[in-house]
Amino acid sequence: TRTTRPQRLLRAVQKNATRNNPLSVISAIDDFCRHREWAMNVGDEKGFILDSVVNEVSPVTALELGAYCGYSAVRIARLLPPGACLITLEFNPDYAAIARQVIAWAGLEDKVQLVEGASGDWIPRMKEHFGIETFDFVFLDHWKDSYLPDTKLLEECGLLRKGTVLLADNVICPGAPDYLEYVRKSLSYESRFFKSHLEYTKAEDGLEKSVYLS
Numbered sequence: 564t565r566t567t568r569p570q571r572l573l574r575a576v577q578k579n580a581t582r583n584n585p586l587s588v589i590s591a592i593d594d595f596c597r598h599r600e601w602a603m604n605v606g607d608e609k610g611f612i613l614d615s616v617v618n619e620v621s622p623v624t625a626l627e628l629g630a631y632c633g634y635s636a637v638r639i640a641r642l643l644p645p646g647a648c649l650i651t652l653e654f655n656p657d658y659a660a661i662a663r664q665v666i667a668w669a670g671l672e673d674k675v676q677l678v679e680g681a682s683g684d685w686i687p688r689m690k691e692h693f694g695i696e697t698f699d700f701v702f703l704d705h706w707k708d709s710y711l712p713d714t715k716l717l718e719e720c721g722l723l724r725k726g727t728v729l730l731a732d733n734v735i736c737p738g739a740p741d742y743l744e745y746v747r748k749s750l751s752y753e754s755r756f757f758k759s760h761l762e763y764t765k766a767e768d769g770l771e772k773s774v775y776l777s
C-alpha cells in the first residue's frame with residue numbers, strides 16, 4: 564500500500580477532527596481504530612484510566628516513553644495544568660513526524676516536547692538538556708522489554724522523587740512480566756493493577772500504576 568497506517572490515521576484526524584479541539588482528535592483516532600484499522604493506541608477504555616491518573620497527579624513534569632502516533636500525548640497534554648509540560652520520546656522518525664502533526668492538530672504543541680530519539684540516550688540527558696529535576700508522572704508505552712531497564716535508568720539518573728507515579732500500558736497484553744515482577748516486589752514502589760481490555764478489543768489487558776517511595 565502506498566500510504567502507511569499512521570499516515571492514514573493522521574488523514575482521518577485531519578478529515579474528522581476540529582483543529583485545537585483535543586477531544587475531537589481523540590475521538591477521530593478511536594473511531595478510525597475501531598471501525599477502519601486497529602492501531603496500538605492506548606485507546607478509549609484504558610485512556611479513561613490514564614485520564615483519571617493524570618487528573619489525580621496533575622503533573623507539572625510528565626514523561627512518555629513511546630509516542631507512536633501521538634494519541635496518548637494528546638490525552639495527557641490536554642489535562643496538564645498551565646505551565647506544565649509533557650516530554651515524549653519516539654525514536655521512529657516516521658512515527659515522530661505523524662505524532663507531531665497529530666499533537667499540532669489538537670493545538671497542544673506548546674504543552675508537548677516530542678523528542679525524536681531513544682529513551683536510553685535521552686533519559687540521562689533530561690536534567691542538563693531540559694532542566695528537569697524530577698518527573699511527577701511517567702507513562703510507559705514503548706517496547707515492553709524496555710519498561711524495566713528504562714525504569715532502572717530513571718532511578719539511577721535521580722529523575723524519580725517520593726510520590727512519582729509510573730503508569731505502564733499493556734502489562735497483560737503483550738505483557739511486561741519482568742517489569743511487573745520488579746515494581747510489585749520492590750520495596751521502593753507501591754503498585755496497583757487496573758484491569759481493562761486491549762484497545763478496541765475484548766482481549767484482557769490492563770495498566771499498572773506504581774508510586775515511587777524512594
Ligand SMILES: CNc1ncnc2c1ncn2[C@@H]1O[C@H](/C=C/CNC(=O)c2cc(-c3ccc(F)cc3)cc(O)c2O)[C@H](F)[C@H]1O
Nearest residue numbers: 603629630652653654655680681682704705706709736737
Ligand atoms: C527502547 N527505547 C525507545 N525509545 C523511543 N521510542 C521507542 C523506544 N522503544 C519503542 N519506541 C517507540 O514506541 C512505540 C512502540 C510501542 C510498542 N507498543 C506495543 O508493542 C504494543 C503492542 C500492542 C499489541 C497487542 C496485541 C497484539 F496482538 C498486537 C499488538 C498493544 C499496545 O498497546 C502496544 O503499546 C513506537 F512504535 C516505537 O518506535
Ligand SMILES: [Mg+2]
Nearest residue numbers: 605704732733
Ligand atoms: Mg500500548
